[in-house]
Amino acid sequence: MQKGRIIQSTGSWYKVDLGNEIVQSRLPGRFRLEGKEVTNPIAVGDWVDITVGKDGSGNIEKIHQRDNYITRQATHGRRGEQILVSNLDIAFVVQSIKQPKLKEGFIDRFLVTCEAYEVPAGIIVNKMDLVSENGEAFVEELKNLYEGFGYKFFSTSATEPNSLKTLNEELSDKTSVFIGPSGVGKTSLLNTIDPNFSEKVGEISSFSNKGKHTTTFAKLIKLSNGGFLADTPGIREFGLFNIEPWELSLYFPEMLEPRRECKFNTCTHLHEPSCGVMEAFEQGKIDAGRYDSYIKILESLQTIN
Secondary structure, eight states: OEEEEEEEEOSSEEEEEOSSOEEEEEOOHHHHHHTTTBSOSSOTTOEEEEEEOTTSOEEEEEEOOOSOEEEEEOOTTOOSEEEEEESOSEEEEEEESTTTTOOHHHHHHHHHHHHHTTOOEEEEEEOGGGOOHHHHHHHHHHHHHHHHTTOEEEEOOTTOGGGGHHHHHHHTTSEEEEEOOTTSOHHHHHHHHOTTOOOOOOOBOTTTOSBOOOOOSOEEEEOTTSOEEEEOOOOSOOOOOSOOGGGGGGGSGGGTTGGGGOSSTTOOSSSOSSOHHHHHHHTTOSOHHHHHHHHHHHHHHHHHO
16 A cells, blocks of 8 residues: 555546655545544545545545644535535635725634634735725724734735745645635635646626636645645635534633633633623723624624534
């Protein structure tokens, strides 16, 4: 058997990078039966052992344990979770300042998942060439807020390569991923960061103002700086998976200390008496926008559970 890494999934076939060659491989049905709550038992970034047949195709025999992964609630009426990418050094949520507009709720849902599954996280606000003076101040506020929690923050424009210098350095020799809605410029950023990578970039639909999907399947791309970056399909919704309502505040860094003052261990910081988090919010120690995101996420978890 040979050990390799999944660099692309197309549903029924998987591209496995063995280092000296890439082998198209199949996944036996027994793995699918074992992962009943998972829509995809194997994900881009997974390390696997394969055997190679006489025809040159591979058969996946073992999936190695993951260090971490990004997951979300399965979509289109399916049950369980969908694993987007695994074994990451850092994961970036990408938003554009406009066309489509920035959604803070998407950022916060993504960061909650990264906290829950122990993935270092960062934020990229793209299309800064379209920003107004008021918009610049808004982005600066976001930067100060999220960097205060320990997250990496980059403001970029694919039309201004100099804005990508520090981001490129951050990606060097790491396995990372860009995740965000269609149209925010993930693929355009990658094209600018690494000229060797060339993909069709979709245009923004003037009718819906939502991006058209141009990346169909997740893929792990080797960068010229020594790193690997997972390019993923555009995601309109980021549903959290396997998080109980009372656990949610564990994944908001600014709530960790005040929640120790809560009277109840299962406090949801919404209506309970003697709540340290609500007290901290009322004292201005928790950002109003972040608390609003917390409430909206909490309500969605209560609906699921």
